[in-house]
Amino acid sequence: MTEKLKQILIFIAAGFKKLVLRFKKRKPMKEIMMIYYMEGKSARVAGKKVAWITSGGPVEPLIAMDVIPIYPENHGAMIGASKMGVALCEKAEEMGYSRDLCSYARADIACAVVNGGPIGGLPRPDMLVCCNNICGTVLKWYEVQARRFNVPLFIFDTPFCHTEYSEEAKKYVRSQIDEYMVFLEKACGRKFDSGRMENIWRWSIEGQKLWQAVLDTAASRPAPISAFDAFYHLALIVSLRGRRDVLDYYSDLLARMKDRVTRGIGAVPGEKYRLLWDNLPIWYRVRWLSQRFASHGACLVADTYTSAWCGSLKYVDLSRPFFDSMAEAYTRIYLNVGIDEMARTVIEMIDKYGVDGFVMHSNRSCKPYSLGQYDIQRIVERERGIPCLMLEADMVDERNFSESQVATRIDAFMEIIKQNKK
Amino acid sequence: MRTAGIDIGSITAKAAVMEDGMILGSRIIFTGYNTDLAGRKVFEELIKELGIETASIGKIVSTGYGRSSVKFARKTATEIICHAAGALLLDSRVKTVIDIGGQDSKAISVDGTGKVKNFVMNDKCAAGTGRFLEVMARALGSDLDEFGSLSLKADRPSRISSLCTVFAESEVISLISKGETRENIIAGIHESIAARVSAMAARIGIVSPVMLTGGVARNIGVVKALEAKLGIPLIVSQYAQVMGAIGAAVIASRAV
Numbered sequence: 001m002t003e004k005l006k007q008i009l010i011f012i013a014a015g016f017k018k019l020v021l022r023f024k025k026r027k028p029m030k031e032i033m034m035i036y037y038m039e040g041k042s043a044r045v046a047g048k049k050v051a052w053i054t055s056g057g058p059v060e061p062l063i064a065m066d067v068i069p070i071y072p073e074n075h076g077a078m079i080g081a082s083k084m085g086v087a088l089c090e091k092a093e094e095m096g097y098s099r100d101l102c103s104y105a106r107a108d109i110a111c112a113v114v115n116g117g118p119i120g121g122l123p124r125p126d127m128l129v130c131c132n133n134i135c136g137t138v139l140k141w142y143e144v145q146a147r148r149f150n151v152p153l154f155i156f157d158t159p160f161c162h163t164e165y166s167e168e169a170k171k172y173v174r175s176q177i178d179e180y181m182v183f184l185e186k187a188c189g190r191k192f193d194s195g196r197m198e199n200i201w202r203w204s205i206e207g208q209k210l211w212q213a214v215l216d217t218a219a220s221r222p223a224p225i226s227a228f229d230a231f232y233h234l235a236l237i238v239s240l241r242g243r244r245d246v247l248d249y250y251s252d253l254l255a256r257m258k259d260r261v262t263r264g265i266g267a268v269p270g271e272k273y274r275l276l277w278d279n280l281p282i283w284y285r286v287r288w289l290s291q292r293f294a295s296h297g298a299c300l301v302a303d304t305y306t307s308a309w310c311g312s313l314k315y316v317d318l319s320r321p322f323f324d325s326m327a328e329a330y331t332r333i334y335l336n337v338g339i340d341e342m343a344r345t346v347i348e349m350i351d352k353y354g355v356d357g358f359v360m361h362s363n364r365s366c367k368p369y370s371l372g373q374y375d376i377q378r379i380v381e382r383e384r385g386i387p388c389l390m391l392e393a394d395m396v397d398e399r400n401f402s403e404s405q406v407a408t409r410i411d412a413f414m415e416i417i418k419q420n421k422k
Numbered sequence: 423m424r425t426a427g428i429d430i431g432s433i434t435a436k437a438a439v440m441e442d443g444m445i446l447g448s449r450i451i452f453t454g455y456n457t458d459l460a461g462r463k464v465f466e467e468l469i470k471e472l473g474i475e476t477a478s479i480g481k482i483v484s485t486g487y488g489r490s491s492v493k494f495a496r497k498t499a500t501e502i503i504c505h506a507a508g509a510l511l512l513d514s515r516v517k518t519v520i521d522i523g524g525q526d527s528k529a530i531s532v533d534g535t536g537k538v539k540n541f542v543m544n545d546k547c548a549a550g551t552g553r554f555l556e557v558m559a560r561a562l563g564s565d566l567d568e569f570g571s572l573s574l575k576a577d578r579p580s581r582i583s584s585l586c587t588v589f590a591e592s593e594v595i596s597l598i599s600k601g602e603t604r605e606n607i608i609a610g611i612h613e614s615i616a617a618r619v620s621a622m623a624a625r626i627g628i629v630s631p632v633m634l635t636g637g638v639a640r641n642i643g644v645v646k647a648l649e650a651k652l653g654i655p656l657i658v659s660q661y662a663q664v665m666g667a668i669g670a671a672v673i674a675s676r677a678v
C-alpha cells in the first residue's frame with residue numbers, strides 16, 4: 001500500500017468516526033469494531049504500535065501504553081461467522097498443520113499468509129503477548145507468528161489452579177507482571193505510566209461489571225437476552241476492555257435489557273424452556289441453532305463462554321494493589337481451573353438462571369474446554385437432575401458439523417425436556 | 423383408534439399400523455434417494471397389504487432422518503422417543519433400549535413410567551452402525567444376511583482394532599490376504615461393533631432389561647457379541663427393525 005493510500009484511509013477512518021460520534025451517541029457494535037480494525041490497520045502511519053494478544057490475556061497494560069491490541073481469536077470468530085473457516089483451515093493443512101489443531105490457530109496462521117478472511121487479514125503486529133491461561137495451543141501458535149513476523153513475544157505463564165491460587169503461584173504470576181512492564185517499555189521505547197494503568201484497570205473492571213449485569217438480566221422470565229445475542233455483544237469486552245467507550249456501549253445495552261425486562265419482552269417469543277450453553281459458539285451456525293431451539297420455545301439464557309469475561313470479578317478487590325488483583329483474576333479464569341471448580345460454576349449458573357437443560361458443545365478444536373465435559377455432565381445430572389445434551393462440532397471448521405445429526409439430537413433433547421416439564 | 427407410524431431411515435423406510443395397542447402390520451422398503459416418495463410408498467403398500475382404507479387411519483406420526491419429508495404425517499417425533507415407545511409397547515419392563523440403525527446407533531434409558539430419561543448417540547462416525555457392516559460385507563464379498571450364522575462358526579474371532587470404518591476395512595482386507603477364515607473375520611467385526619456400542623451405552627448407564635432394536639438386531643452374531651460384552655441378555659423382538667415406526671404409531675395414538 002502506498003503512503004498516499006494509507007493517509008486517505010486514516011482520513012476516511014477519522015472522518016467516519018467523527019460522523020458517527022456526531023449523529024449517534026451510542027455507536028452500534030459493527031461501527032465500533034470497524035473503526036477499531038481500521039485504526040489497527042492504519043496504526044503504523046499514525047505512529048502507533050500493534051500487539052496481538054490472546055483472548056484471556058492481560059490487555060490493560062497495552063492500552064495504558066497506547067498500543068492497539070488485536071485478538072486473533074476474535075478474528076477467528078469473525079472468520080467462522082462469515083463461513084470462511086474451511087478454506088483457511090484447508091490452507092493451513094496444506095502448509096502442514098494438523099487437522100487436529102485448533103481451528104482459530106489454523107485460520108489465523110493461514111490468514112497471515114494469504115491475507116484472506118472477512119477483513120483481508122489482521123494488522124501486522126509489532127509484538128505478541130501470549131497468556132496460556134486459556135490453553136497450551138496458543139504458545140506454539142504465537143511462537144509461529146513471532147517467527148513469521150519477526151517480532152518480540154511475551155509469554156505470560158499462568159499456572160493451572162486445580163483448586164486454589166497458591167502462595168507460590170501468586171508470587172510467580174505477580175513477578176511476571178513486572179517483566180511484562182519491562183517488555184512493554186522496551187517494545188514501546190518509553191516509561192510505563194502506572195497512574196494511567198490504574199484508571200484503565202478500573203475501567204476494565206467497570207466494563208466487566210456492566211457485562212455481568214447485562215448477562216444477569218437473563219435471570220428474568222422471559223430472558224430479555226439469549227446466549228446467542230451475548231455471543232454478538234461479547235466482542236467489545238473481549239477486544240476493548242479497559243477503554244471507556246465500552247462502558248457507554250454496555251450501559252446502554254443494560255438499560256435496554258432492563259427496559260425489556262420491565263415490559264416482559266423475551267429474546268425468544270413465548271419462552272417456555274430455559275437452557276444453559278457450554279463451550280464456544282458454533283460461529284457459522286449461530287442463527288440456525290438459535291432458530292432450532294426457539295422453534296421448541298427454548299431460550300439459551302446463559303452460557304459459560306461469554307461469562308468467562310467477567311467470571312474472575314470475584315477475585316478482584318479494588319482496595320488491593322491492582323497488579324495483585326490482576327494477576328489473580330487472569331490466573332483463575334474458567335479454563336484454568338479444575339473440573340470440580342468448573343462444575344461448580346455451571347451449577348451456580350443453573351440455579352441462578354433457572355435452567356431446565358444443559359447443552360454442551362463438544363468442540364473438536366478446543367481441547368481444554370471440551371475435556372472433562374462428560375465429568376461435568378455427570379456432576380450436573382447427579383446434583384441437579386436436569387438433562388444434558390452433547391453436540392459434537394467445531395467453532396470454525398464446518399467440516400465437523402452435521403446438520404441432520406445435530407437437529408435430531410436437539411429435537412430428542414427437547415422432547416425429554418418437554419416431557420419432564422409436563 | 424387406528425394409527426400409523428412412518429420411519430424414514432438412511433437405508434430403509436418402515437411403516438407400521440396399530441389399533442388399540444395391537445400391531446396390525448408393518449412393512450420395510452429401501453429408502454432410495456427420494457424420502458418423500460419412500461414414505462408414501464411404504465405406507466400405501468402396507469395399507470394395501472392389510473386391506474384397509476387410508477381414511478380409517480386416525481393419526482400418523484413420522485420419525486427418522488427423513489421425518490420432515492413425510493408431508494401427510496400429523497406430526498414428527500425423533501427416533502429416540504419412538505424407539506423407546508415401541509420397545510415399551512412390546513415389553514413394558516424395558517429400562518434401556520439400544521438401537522443400531524443404518525447410520526447411527528443410540529442408547530436410550532427410560533424410567534418406570536415410560537419417560538425417556540437420557541440418550542446417547544454415536545458421534546460422526548459409521549463405526550458401530552449398520553453401514554459399517556455393509557462396508558465389511560462388501561470387502562468380504564459375502565451377503566449381509568449370512569453374517570450372523572457365519573460368525574457363530576468362528577473358532578478364534580479376529581481382532582479389528584481400528585475405530586475408523588475405512589481403516590477397519592483395510593484391516594479386514596489384510597486379514598483376508600493372511601488367509602484368516604471368513605467366519606473369524608466376521609466374528610471379529612461383530613465384536614468390534616459390540617465394543618463400540620457398549621462403550622457408548624455405558625455413558626448413560628445400562629440398566630436391565632435391555633432391548634436391542636434396529637436392523638442390525640436381526641444379526642445374531644452382533645446380538646451374541648453385545649450380550650457377551652455387556653454381560654447381560656438382550657431382548658430382541660421380531661419387530662426390532664420396525665421399532666421406530668411402531669413407536670411412532672404409539673405416539674400417534676397419544677397425540678391430541
Ligand code: SF4
Pocket residue numbers: 073102103104105134135136137138280365366367368369
Ligand atoms: S484451543 Fe481453545 S482456548 Fe486455545 S485458542 Fe483454540 S479455542 Fe482458544
